[in-house]
Amino acid sequence: MPLDAAIKSxxxxxxxxxxxxxRHEKRVRERLEYSGIHCFLPIYTKSNRWKNGCTxxxxxxxxxxxxxxxxxxxxxxxxxxxxxxxxxxxxxRNPVAIPESEIQAxxxxxxxxxxxxxxxxxxxxxxxxxxxxxLDLTGVLVRIDSNFRVVLTSNLIRxxxxxxxxxxxxxVLASTIS
Numbered sequence: 028m029p030l031d032a033a034i035k036s037x038x039x040x041x042x043x044x045x046x047x048x049x050r051h052e053k054r055v056r057e058r059l060e061y062s063g064i065h066c067f068l069p070i071y072t073k074s075n076r077w078k079n080g081c082t083x084x085x086x087x088x089x090x091x092x093x094x095x096x097x098x099x100x101x102x103x104x105x106x107x108x109x110x111x112x113x114x115x116x117x118x119x120r121n122p123v124a125i126p127e128s129e130i131q132a133x134x135x136x137x138x139x140x141x142x143x144x145x146x147x148x149x150x151x152x153x154x155x156x157x158x159x160x161x162l163d164l165t166g167v168l169v170r171i172d173s174n175f176r177v178v179l180t181s182n183l184i185r186x187x188x189x190x191x192x193x194x195x196x197x198x199v200l201a202s203t204i205s
Contacts, residue, residue, distance in 0.1 A: 038099065039099065040065070040097045040098055040099050041097065041098075041099070041100070041124035041125075041127075042067070042095050042096070042097050042124060042125045042126075042127065042129075042130045043095065043096055043097075043098060043103060043115055043116065043117075043122050043123075043124055043125065044093055044094070044095055044115070044116040044125055044181070044183055044184045045093065045094050045095070045096055045106060045112050045114070045115055045116070046092055046093055046112070046113045046114050046115075046116060046184075047092050047093070047094060047111050047112055047113060048092070048111050048113060049091065049092050050091075051092075051111035052068055052088040052091075052092065052093070052094050052111075053068065053088075054111055055094065055109055055111040055112055056068045056094060058109055058111070059096060059106070059109065064096055064097075064098060064102075064106075065096065065097040065098075066094060066095065066096050066097075067094065067095040067096075067097070067130060067133075067134065068088060068094045068095070069088070069089035069090065069133050069137055069142065069188065070086045070087060070088055070089060071086070071087060071089050071141070071142050071143055071144065071188075072084050072085065072086055072087075073085055073087055087144075089133075089142055089143075089144055089186075089188050090144070090181075090184060090186040090188070091144075092113075093116075093184050093186060095125065095130060100122060100124075103115045103122045116183055116184055123183060125181065125183050125184075129179075129181050132164050132179055133179060133181075133188065135160075135161065135164070136161060136164065136179060136188070136190045139160035139161060140160075140161060140190035140191060141190065141191060142188045142189070142190055143176075143188065143189055143190075144186075144187075144188060144189075145169070145176070145178045145187045145188055145189035152167060152168045152199060153165060153166070153167055153168075153199070153200040154166065154167070154168040154177060154197040154198060154199055154200060155197065155198055155200050156177060156192060156196055156197055157196060157197060157198045158196050159192070159193075159196050161177075161190065161192065161196075164177065164179065165200060166178045166179045166180065166189075167180070168197060168199075169189065171189075174191055175191070175192055175193070175194045175197070176189035176190060176191050176192065177189065177190055177192050177197065
């Protein structure tokens with residue numbers, strides 16, 4: 028982003044990624060929201076089996092040790108006061124905003140699909156969802172057993188999440204060879 032655009036964007040809230048201590052995401056979210064900071068912690072539900080044989084549905088962060096906050100650049104320093112926050116993701120000491128489209132895609136996919144964590148993919152078949160509630164989202168198509176999933180990625184934090192789709196609901200955008 029050019030310097031003049033960065034200076035202009037410092038006055039309004041943008042999305043930034045925070046790295047937290049392991050397994051502190053929910054507590055950090057509670058403390059930050061209590062102090063008036065808008066947070067987004069994508070979660071998924073997984074069946075967990077305990078040593079005693081009991082099973083339960085448990086909520087886990089979609090991106091372990093990461094969450095998102097909507098703040099101005101000037102407010103980034105106040106986040107580091109929280110004991111569960113290790114850093115604001117960026118380049119050197121400068122925080123880097125996450126594109127609004129990435130956050131909106133994750134929020135939309137959480138509302139209409141069952142997100143699951145997925146390894147970050149840098150190369151593969153890039154697809155666009157051409158119909159249904161996830162219309163126009165783009166990602167990488169993967170096949171798990173007999174199901175197809177589209178992997179949505181965040182380049183800044185190098186994390187991914189996948190959502191199940193019908194094969195007929197996607198179209199190939201470009202093919203990359205690694």
